[in-house]
Amino acid sequence: MSALATPTRSRRTPSRADAAVFKAELALFRREPGSLFWIMVFPTGLFVVLGTIPVFREVGEAIPGMRLIDVYVPIAILTSLLMASVQAMPPVITGYREQGILRRMSTTPVRPATVLGAQMALHGIAALVSAALTITVGALAFDVPLPKQGFGYVLALALSVCAALSLGALLSALSRTSKAANAVGAVAFFPMMFSAGLWMPVQTMPDMLGRIMEVLPFGAASQALSAAGAGDWPSLAHLGALALWTVLLTGAAARWFRWE
Amino acid sequence: MAIIEVRDLRKVYGGRAVVDGVSFAVEEGEIFGVLGPNGAGKTTAVECVEGLRVPDSGLVRVAGLDPVADHREVTQLLGAQLQESELQAKLTVREALELYSAFYEKPVDWRPLAERLGLGEKLDSRFGKLSGGQKQRLFIALALIGGPRVVVLDELTTGLDPRARRDTWQLIEEVRASGVTVLLVTHFMEEAQRLCDRIAVIDRGRLAALDTPAGLIGRSASSTVISFTPSRPLDPRELAELPAATSVTTDERDGRVTVNGTDDTVNAVISLLARQHVTAHQLRVVDATLDDAFLHLTGATT
Numbered sequence: 001m002s003a004l005a006t007p008t009r010s011r012r013t014p015s016r017a018d019a020a021v022f023k024a025e026l027a028l029f030r031r032e033p034g035s036l037f038w039i040m041v042f043p044t045g046l047f048v049v050l051g052t053i054p055v056f057r058e059v060g061e062a063i064p065g066m067r068l069i070d071v072y073v074p075i076a077i078l079t080s081l082l083m084a085s086v087q088a089m090p091p092v093i094t095g096y097r098e099q100g101i102l103r104r105m106s107t108t109p110v111r112p113a114t115v116l117g118a119q120m121a122l123h124g125i126a127a128l129v130s131a132a133l134t135i136t137v138g139a140l141a142f143d144v145p146l147p148k149q150g151f152g153y154v155l156a157l158a159l160s161v162c163a164a165l166s167l168g169a170l171l172s173a174l175s176r177t178s179k180a181a182n183a184v185g186a187v188a189f190f191p192m193m194f195s196a197g198l199w200m201p202v203q204t205m206p207d208m209l210g211r212i213m214e215v216l217p218f219g220a221a222s223q224a225l226s227a228a229g230a231g232d233w234p235s236l237a238h239l240g241a242l243a244l245w246t247v248l249l250t251g252a253a254a255r256w257f258r259w260e
Numbered sequence: 261m262a263i264i265e266v267r268d269l270r271k272v273y274g275g276r277a278v279v280d281g282v283s284f285a286v287e288e289g290e291i292f293g294v295l296g297p298n299g300a301g302k303t304t305a306v307e308c309v310e311g312l313r314v315p316d317s318g319l320v321r322v323a324g325l326d327p328v329a330d331h332r333e334v335t336q337l338l339g340a341q342l343q344e345s346e347l348q349a350k351l352t353v354r355e356a357l358e359l360y361s362a363f364y365e366k367p368v369d370w371r372p373l374a375e376r377l378g379l380g381e382k383l384d385s386r387f388g389k390l391s392g393g394q395k396q397r398l399f400i401a402l403a404l405i406g407g408p409r410v411v412v413l414d415e416l417t418t419g420l421d422p423r424a425r426r427d428t429w430q431l432i433e434e435v436r437a438s439g440v441t442v443l444l445v446t447h448f449m450e451e452a453q454r455l456c457d458r459i460a461v462i463d464r465g466r467l468a469a470l471d472t473p474a475g476l477i478g479r480s481a482s483s484t485v486i487s488f489t490p491s492r493p494l495d496p497r498e499l500a501e502l503p504a505a506t507s508v509t510t511d512e513r514d515g516r517v518t519v520n521g522t523d524d525t526v527n528a529v530i531s532l533l534a535r536q537h538v539t540a541h542q543l544r545v546v547d548a549t550l551d552d553a554f555l556h557l558t559g560a561t562t
Contacts, residue, residue, distance in 0.1 A: 099346035106312065108360065
């Protein structure tokens with residue numbers, strides 16, 4: 001295995017080149033209708049479908065004082081975050097490596113890391129736009145109250161985005177081909193979605209299972225968002241878990257990532 | 261002044277020296293060829309020049325700069341076309357040209373460049389829809405877009421049809437005429453012979469020879485090839501004893517004789533034919549090609 005010579009540059013200013021890379025990647029991103037659908041349309045669509053089921057709009061016994069539809073706002077947000085970071089992004093990055101696009105770029109004054117940065121930014125932004133869409137639709141169509149602890153909510157969301165993107169980065173690092181990245185993404189998707197509570201909100205899980213889920217990145221994200229949504233400050237344990245996952249996953253991605 | 265200097269370059273993979281003590285210097289303004297069989301270490305050597313690989317030992321300089329330590333500076337003056345690389349399939353030609361010109365401090369205007377490379381009509385086409393020749397022309401454009409002093413072209417014409425290959429050769433000559441030094445990696449003899457001012461022949465990681473194409477051909481023991489169809493069969497032993505003849509072959513089917521040798525051999529063949537009152541039909545005397553010289557130098561058996 002030959003490591004590509006891409007020494008770290010000390011003299012680096014965000015420049016015309018970085019802006020050009022972002023612009024080009026944005027243009028390419030908009031040409032992927034599949035990714036756009038799964039990240040931007042599907043999560044809110046699913047949320048709306050669930051919202052039309054009468055039982056979702058009633059306060060039940062499972063979660064005191066909350067309707068199921070209220071609980072599903074953070075779950076829909078995490079779905080789009082997963083779609084962006086675990087399903088959509090790794091095959092793109094792995095494909096760039098596989099096709100020599102990163103290599104070609106490393107013969108120019110621009111470091112290929114710029115492309116990875118642009119990809120992560122784009123997928124993160126797309127997931128955040130999708131989150132805003134879900135919150136808006138929830139408020140307008142189903143009277144889901146806007147997050148009551150605004151700052152806590154933004155913090156929880158920001159940490160969730162970081163954790164999700166670092167998970168995606170690790171998958172990109174470990175997959176040799178974009179086919180493998182697709183497969184790994186699909187396999188990772190279901191346990192992650194389960195831990196976020198797509199099939200069974202974490203609040204309604206049996207005690208032991210719920211506690212395990214809260215330690216996983218998407219379980220912790222789901223709980224932190226729910227808490228901030230309801231007006232409480234998200235628990236330090238959940239925020240800490242997200243931060244810790246981000247650090248661990250980023251470190252592992254940086255350790256194993258290959259430019260070629 | 262040498263714009264590229266490579267001295268005692270060594271690169272080892274898995275205990276095997278892929279490049280083993282190669283030295284050469286490329287002068288400003290020349291087309292310098294790196295020729296060798298597949299797997300000889302040509303690409304590894306030029307990737308060290310491009311800063312894509314770190315040499316295990318030896319020295320590489322581009323305009324006095326270290327391609328690894330001074331990567332950013334070197335990329336401003338060295339344009340590269342890699343052997344196997346793609347662009348994003350849905351990126352258009354125009355977007356690729358705009359993107360790459362934003363990378364450089366003093367890019368050339370990409371519009372006339374695209375016109376010159378015959379890409380003017382293709383600006384809105386996506387990379388994935390281009391033909392092999394169009395992709396190669398776009399890669400040449402991207403290698404030139406930063407206004408480099410030297411371009412490295414690696415197996416540029418592999419996979420092109422003969423027509424597209426000849427067009428590409430014309431282009432490379434134009435590039436040099438515009439003052440850019442060209443480092444050309446190839447395994448096509450014809451390409452090297454036609455384009456290069458000097459050629460480094462690399463075989464099994466080592467420099468087998470470094471000379472002009474004519475010099476390489478002259479260096480081979482048989483610089484001339486004589487072929488003819490005799491009016492009656494000749495004694496092969498007599499032919500083999502001709503002065504400076506290195507090989508004699510007789511075609512089983514039509515009896516055509518081919519003798520490799522030098523000018524002396526030509527005269528000796530003619531005297532032999534006259535002595536024996538044999539008429540030679542379709543007598544041809546041609547210079548050996550780089551092909552012959554290459555086989556001689558590398559001891560290849562194809």
